[in-house]
Amino acid sequence: MNIAVAIDELAPEALPSASEAGPAPKRIVVAYGFWIFLLSDIVMFSALFAAYAVLVRATAGGPTGAQLFNQVSVAIETACLLASSYTCGLMSLAVNERRRAATYFFAVVTFMLGAAFLALEIREFADMIARGAPPQRSAFLSAFFTLVGCHGLHVTAGLIWLAVMMAQVAIKSFRPTVTRRLLCFALFWHALDIIWVWLFTVVYLMGVRP
Amino acid sequence: MTDTRYDRAPGDISISAEAERWTLTDVGIYTIGLALAVILTATSFWVANTSLLWAPGIPLGLAVLAIAQMGVHLVFFLHITTGPDNTNNVLALAFGILIVFLVVVGSLWIMSNLSDSMMPPAELMNLHMQH
Numbered sequence: 613m614n615i616a617v618a619i620d621e622l623a624p625e626a627l628p629s630a631s632e633a634g635p636a637p638k639r640i641v642v643a644y645g646f647w648i649f650l651l652s653d654i655v656m657f658s659a660l661f662a663a664y665a666v667l668v669r670a671t672a673g674g675p676t677g678a679q680l681f682n683q684v685s686v687a688i689e690t691a692c693l694l695a696s697s698y699t700c701g702l703m704s705l706a707v708n709e710r711r712r713a714a715t716y717f718f719a720v721v722t723f724m725l726g727a728a729f730l731a732l733e734i735r736e737f738a739d740m741i742a743r744g745a746p747p748q749r750s751a752f753l754s755a756f757f758t759l760v761g762c763h764g765l766h767v768t769a770g771l772i773w774l775a776v777m778m779a780q781v782a783i784k785s786f787r788p789t790v791t792r793r794l795l796c797f798a799l800f801w802h803a804l805d806i807i808w809v810w811l812f813t814v815v816y817l818m819g820v821r822p
Numbered sequence: 823m824t825d826t827r828y829d830r831a832p833g834d835i836s837i838s839a840e841a842e843r844w845t846l847t848d849v850g851i852y853t854i855g856l857a858l859a860v861i862l863t864a865t866s867f868w869v870a871n872t873s874l875l876w877a878p879g880i881p882l883g884l885a886v887l888a889i890a891q892m893g894v895h896l897v898f899f900l901h902i903t904t905g906p907d908n909t910n911n912v913l914a915l916a917f918g919i920l921i922v923f924l925v926v927v928g929s930l931w932i933m934s935n936l937s938d939s940m941m942p943p944a945e946l947m948n949l950h951m952q953h
Contacts, residue, residue: 636828643831647911651918658922662929687867694859701852701899708835708848799833802899806892809863813888817870818881 639792646796650803653766657807660762661814664755668819672750677819680740686816689732690808693767696725697805704798710786719778722801726771733764756815763811766804773797830907833900855898862891 635641668677703718737757740746747757777797780790835848866887869880896902902911 633828639834640829640831643833644829644910644914647832648914651914654918655921655925658925659929662926665926665930666933683867683871690863694856694863697895697899698852698856701855702849704833705835705848705852795831795833799900802833802895805899806895809888809891809895812863813866813884817866817884820870821877821880 642792643795646799660759664759667751667755670751674750675745680745681816681820685732686812689729690812692725692729693805693808696722697802700798700801707794723774726767730767763807770801829910832911835901851898855894858894859891862887
């Protein structure tokens with residue numbers, strides 16, 4: 613009886629390990645490479661976060677975060693981005709099952725939510741500049757616009773990428789190259805949401821405290 | 823020979839034994855993640871605006887909530903697990919977090935030292951500004 617248990621436990625180990633099984637499928641290699649890119653992108657954001665944290669008090673007599681940030685609009689932006697991350701996940705499931713209509717539907721919802729996020733952010737930026745807080749006003753505002761604007765640029769790039777992917781699904785259907793790119797897009801979109809979690813925590817919630 | 827083990831791609835949802843044991847559909851995994859993320863986000867906004875909590879502890883609490891939400895996103899949306907087929911993904915993530923930690927903490931540490939030794943304290947600066 614003990615021997616049987618031991619063999620049961622051994623069975624998975626008897627399979628060849630990943631390194632002995634030969635080159636991994638391209639889907640795994642591509643996604644892993646993109647994962648490395650995302651982590652290096654996050655390292656770049658960490659430098660911007662560090663710059664913001666160092667310069668947050670350097671307002672040069674100008675407006676502070678507490679005077680500028682509107683938490684209601686930030687909460688709506690957060691909700692949009694979180695919901696779009698969710699629908700992006702549902703889109704990945706539809707892609708895995710090769711369901712074209714569901715893929716289009718969730719892609720459109722993801723795109724709309726991302727676009728709503730971007731519109732709110734642009735409105736917030738325009739409002740701040742109109743109220744005498746452009747990036748050149750103080751070191752704090754330079755760091756703020758660089759950090760939040762860089763995330764906004766990533767979201768813009770993600771929206772363009774999503775539109776291109778839907779055109780590829782329409783023209784090329786679900787061939788392996790297209791599904792690999794869709795997997796990378798989903799990784800990118802979820803990673804942007806992780807960066808936004810830190811953004812609203814560090815910039816908008818900690819930043820308004822005296 | 824179909825059962826050779828490869829690593830799993832990051833973001834690939836598991837079609838393995840764990841998912842079946844939890845009896846969760848794939849949609850259910852994303853929905854749980856969304857629910858947890860909403861709860862954590864709402865808690866963050868509440869913590870930042872309430873006067874019920876000890877004020878000096880609030881930034882630490884917000885950081886803890888953000889780390890928890892990052893974990894929720896990694897597990898439920900990016901499907902990073904502790905399984906043996908995910909070792910490469912986890913190791914890359916750990917290295918990324920190490921670099922992020924060094925950059926942020928190192929910058930803050932050095933710059934606060936620098937401003938301590940270079941500038942008069944803030945109260946003194948304010949006095950100069952007022953007179």
